[in-house]
Amino acid sequence: MSAPPLYGGIEAGGTKWVCAIADADGKVLATRVIPTTTPETTITAAVRFFREHRTLAAVGVGSFGPVDLRTGSPTYGHITATPKPGWSGTDVVSPLRAALRVPVGLDTDVNAAALGEWRRGAGRGLGTVAYMTVGTGIGVGAVVNGRPLHGLLHPEFGHVRIPHDRTRDPFAGSCPFHGDCLEGLASGEAMRRRWGQRAEDLDDPAAWELEAEYVAHAVMNLTYALSPERIIVGGGVTKRAGLMGRTRARAFDLAAGYPAISALTDRAAMDEYVVSPSLGDHAGITGAVELAMRCFA
Structure with missing residues (x-):
């Protein structure tokens, strides 16, 4: 009788890669954190970790991006034009597939987090879920009818436009492409540049009221554009005590009772509509394992 399959997952971030081995039930059996240095060094370290265990059935990768997800494209599996130095044009999928000789599933890091929360977290049982991460940058992933x-x-x-009151906030924005897009105004990097402090060290109430304003606008843009059944908001910036409450309150005001559904007309229901990730910092790696299971099935 053959041993039950094992699956590999990689949450490939711009600062670190989190690698995991999981069983067929999604239970994580082993992990390793690898600093994101050069592509060759980082990918080689990930391969070494997986080779320490018996043969895997498949590996799933949730990667920082942008990434080319178009199957059949000559650059499928590549990170494209990224601000991460040295990583533009990096092929993530082929080296893993060649070294480990298993199928490799790929998606964005936020789509992986959305998939993890949909499968095993705050989005379980729902048809459409959006996951927004507010950290060094801002990204959104979504699962619609079980598919990213x-x-x-x-x-x-992260690059949508939101209202920018330059009297209240004269900061020009930090995005190298768009200036004052959502990421340029509300990311951790934007906060650092605007206020001269990292978000985790910032105690000015005005700074957090402004951040809640921007995140609330993002929540409402997501609501009206995608109509998800739940919006999950994660990332390091959102761990600030009180930010989620301020965001919900402001989003409720912005909705102005339209459309007439409970999530937007009842404050208590809004608390169930805009939530923190129930998997915490494990949403991404959970989703990466799910990607592995799907590409093996």
Whole structure:
């Protein structure tokens, strides 16, 4: 009788790669954190970790991006034009597939987190879930009818435009492409540049009221554009005590009772509509394992 399959998962972030081995029930059996240095060094270290265990059935990767997810594209599996130095044009899938000789599933890090929360967390049992991460950057992933959302590429919601009152907030924005898009105004990097402190060290109430304003606008844009059944908001910035409450309250006001559904007309229901990830910091790796299971099935 053959041993039950094992699956590998990689949450490939710009600062670190979290690698995990999981069983067929999704239970994580072993993990390793690898600093994101050069592509060759980082990928080689991930391969070494997986080779320490018996043969895997498949590996799933949730990667920082942008990434080319178009199967059949000559650059499928590559990180494209990224601000991460040295990583533009990096092929993530082929080296893993060649070294480990297993199928490799790929998606964005936020789509993986959305998939993890949909499968085993705050989105379980729902048809449409959006996951927004507010950290060094801002990204959104979505699961629609059990599948991560793709289209022309993948969601790049961090670069949507939101209202920018330059009297209240004269900061020009930190995005190298768009200046004052959502990421340029509300990411951890934007907060650092605007206020001269990292978000985790910032205690000015005005700073957090402004952050809640921007995140609430993002929540409402997601609501009206995608109509998810739940919006899960994670990332390091959102761990600030009180930010989620301020965001919900402001989103409720912005909704102004439209449309007439409980999530937008009842404050208590809003608390169930905009939530923190129930998997915490494990949403991404959980989703990466799920990607592995799907590409093996």
